Amino acid sequence: MAAPSSFPATSTSTSVIAFIIPILSLFALFTGAHSSTIGVEYISRLLEIQDRERAPPSVQLAAARGVLNRLIPSHSSSFDFQIISKEYCGGESCFAIDNHPSSGQLGTPEIMSERRDFKMMQISLISVHSSSAPYGLKVQVSLGSDGGEILENLALAKGNEKISGFTAVELLAGLHWYLKFWCGAHISWDKTGGAQLVTLPKPGSLPLIQDGGVLIQRPIPWNYYQNAVSSSYTFAWWDWARWEKEIDWMALQGINLPLAFTGQEAIWQKVFEKFNISGPDLGDFFGGPAFLAWSRMGNLHGDTFDENTPPIDDPEYISSLGAAIFKGMQSGDDNAVWLMQVGVGMSMEGIEQNPVVYDLMSEMAFQHNKIDVEDKNRDVIVAFPDVDPSFISTLRMPGQKYHDNRKKLSRRELLIYTADSDSFDQPHLWYSTSEVLHALELFIKSGDELSGISTYSYDLVDLTRQALAKYANELFLEVIKDYQLNDVHTVARHGKKFVDLVEDMDTLLASHDGFLLGPWLKSAKQLAQGKDQEEQFEWNARTQITMWFDNTQEEASLLRDYGNKYWSGLLRDYYGPRAAIYFKFLRESLEKGDGFGLKNWRREWIKLTNDWQNGRNVYPVQSTGSALNISRWLYNKYLRDASTYNH
Known part of the structure; x- marks a missing residue:
């Protein structure tokens, strides 16, 4: 599975990827940042570095405008974009949606000037009505602990919308939020149906926001995206046109921490060639183009502890090994980051499927609610058993339930073991x-x-x-x-x-x-x-x-x-x-x-x-x-x- 000794040339283009943080290493996801004082201080320092190195507002606005033009060119003049400060957001990253002054509905969102104790706005009720209007929607939004309503009714009227954000990513997340909840639009991957914008009113007739507007903060600074293997299972053969669509999608979903090591082998190739390592030797070292993720994780040449047992059961050994790895990273970059269990996000092994799940997950980055999705499916067709049929159980477990108390089910209960035969998980269901x-x-x-x-x-x-x-x-x-x-x-x-x-x-x-x-x-x-x-x-x-x-x-x-x-x-x-x-x-x-x-x-x-x-x-x-x-x-x-x- 060796890769070729030469790599295709790649093109570059100005895009919102400039404002999405690339990372070099990843161990785990979906848990909060370390709660110790050291962890908090380090994350605060990292956020300061991140803010200091962010692209100028003019560049971010140009990138956001580019996404808008690619997504809905007919409405390129219907939205006014503005980059705002963290202080304006109440000390956190946020986006704000308001009626543009030209629409005739002046006013500042209430929480921008008066509610600095604001922590999170949660959508608590969404219902779609039949009406004479092209699109009718009622949204009730709760603020903080008092549950006060800020936004009640939406009306159709001529005018533009003003969307503000701390970065281009928050700004575009606000655009998506407006299209989703005010216009009934859906933005997905092309393979799963693409962007559904038929409910979007014509320019000049966008739904106006009453009662001053809405501001939504990020409860957690980072919204992570991708598994280490996503680049192989899905991205392996993408060209720039497909990558540009994905980068736009990430920004609209509010993703600001994608795993970004595409092309790292090209850098390694240049470095190794300076040490006079030949092309054929490099070809044997690199994984094949469909297996680069597998080799990046060290599975072809040896790693630390990826799905194996450490040779020594000594905490000091493990700690010293981790310290040595991080020291090596810092020797190349003083600001190197070893990301371990920080932020919220999605870590699917492949994309372009289950679009509703991922749309909801990206939305959760701006809410306090949580979801719990389990995958206990096994389908014979695509995972055929390589065992003697005598050792496959055909009996359902007594009292087995398929959509209640799923965590009580043990997959091992569905296996039959023998001393001289492979085992096979019986195909089963966790839902009705x-x-x-x-x-x-x-x-x-x-x-x-x-x-x-x-x-x-x-x-x-x-x-x-x-x-x-x-x-x-x-x-x-x-x-x-x-x-x-x-x-x-x-x-x-x-x-x-x-x-x-x-x-x-x-x-x-x-x-x-x-x-x-x-x-x-x-x-x-x-x-x-x-x-x-x-x-x-x-x-x-x-x-x-x-x-x-x-x-x-x-x-x-x-x-x-x-x-x-x-x-x-x-x-x-x-x-x-x-x-x-x-x-x-x-x-x-x-x-x-x-x-x-x-x-x-x-x-x-x-x-x-x-x-x-x-x-x-x-x-x-x-x-x-x-x-x-x-x-x-x-x-x-x-x-x-x-x-x-x-x-």
């Missing part, structure tokens, strides 16, 4: 499938009215996909139960139904651009320079989403399905055929009566994987078919029967 099916039914019924909306189409495909994936889990358990009962005919019937379902799901995924394999492979090849690099990049792209390449002919890699995706093309040509091989061995095992041929099964599916990784066949980059019609068809075919699921 009946509720999901009811939601899907309502979605489909709304299709005639909503099918033209891209976000609806994305959600419809995603919801149908999820329901069918859980049905596939049930089918798989039926096959295993049939096998354990020595019923070869039912194994064949249920196995065929499983493979047919995977094929049908591929047809569903092909109906939306956000679920296609083709763009991933095409973007990898487009980034390459020359035919050899194109083949290498495509191999990297195919390998990352299937099985990482440290296997033998009879021993599968432990990192199989590590980066699996529900993409059209991947299901039809990889996941489906792999399942078919497994079911073939089940049938042959029962027919011959000599037990499951685990090594032979592994030999065949590993070969399937390696052949697919080395393939060069081209996949579609544009969707085909009607998402609504296909979802209706699949719902009627597989899900309408109430007995589809066991619960």
Whole structure:
């Protein structure tokens, strides 16, 4: 998985990234900053450095104006932007939204001049009404502990809006807040539906803010974004056009602390070359372009304590090692920062999915509320078991509940261990499938009215996909139960139904651009320079989403399905055929009566994987078919029967 000895040239452009703090190292997220005096003092000093090195207001305003022009060019003159001081914000970072004086509604937001004890404004009620106006909305906002209302009714009137912020990021977060809560707009990634701005009134008719305006502070200085592996699972093949969209999205979400080590290998390359290290040697040192995150974390060459046990159980040893690492950082930069457990934010391994979750999470950076999202899904299709079927449990746990008291469920309770066999987590659910099916039914019924909306189409495909994936889990358990009962005919019937379902799901995924394999492979090849690099990049792209390449002919890699995706093309040509091989061995095992041929099964599916990784066949980059019609068809075919699921 060596990277090439040369890197594509990159372009640069003035953008809000200049005001987003890049970081070099990351260990953990989602907890507050250290509460000790030393921790508070260090963070205060870091904030002072950050404020001192911030770009001039004129540059920040130009960057914010650029985002506005790219997002809604028709409204480029509808918003007045202004950079304000922390003192104006009450000592914290903030944004403020007010009517522009030209709108005829003069006044200063109450809390800007009179409420310096203000800590946080929380949206406590949002309801959308039907009215004769194009968009009707009532928002009640609570201030501090007294719960006093500052903002009550919004009205449609001609005029512009004035949005202020401590930095360009806060300013754009305020713009997003206004578009979201005053105009009913939604801003998302293109793959999940893109920016939905049809509810935005025409210039000159934007909703005015009554009673003086609104100011919202950040309760925590930093809003973090990305996992260390996001750069590989999602960003690996991006060009500048895609990066610019992401930087704009980050600013609109109020993100001011993204992980930013894109291109660090190019710097290392220049440094190593000064020490006369050859290109071939560097090629063996760097990870492949789809695995740079894996190598950046030290997983290819050795690290400190990433998912391993320290060799010495001595706190002084661990402390001295950490001190040595930080000393090395400071030797290169007096202001080096080793970020550990600071701020709030999002640390997903990949993006361009679950847009509602991430929209809410970014909003939480400006609220005191918290959310708790757990992911306990396991889908057989994209994480197929590499075990003898005799050791897979087909029984549900007695009294198992799927959407209540989820933390009481132990995944280990669903395993069967033996001394000489691999174990396999039984496919399971933590939510009520009946509720999901009811939601899907309502979605489909709304299709005639909503099918033209891209976000609806994305959600419809995603919801149908999820329901069918859980049905596939049930089918798989039926096959295993049939096998354990020595019923070869039912194994064949249920196995065929499983493979047919995977094929049908591929047809569903092909109906939306956000679920296609083709763009991933095409973007990898487009980034390459020359035919050899194109083949290498495509191999990297195919390998990352299937099985990482440290296997033998009879021993599968432990990192199989590590980066699996529900993409059209991947299901039809990889996941489906792999399942078919497994079911073939089940049938042959029962027919011959000599037990499951685990090594032979592994030999065949590993070969399937390696052949697919080395393939060069081209996949579609544009969707085909009607998402609504296909979802209706699949719902009627597989899900309408109430007995589809066991619960």
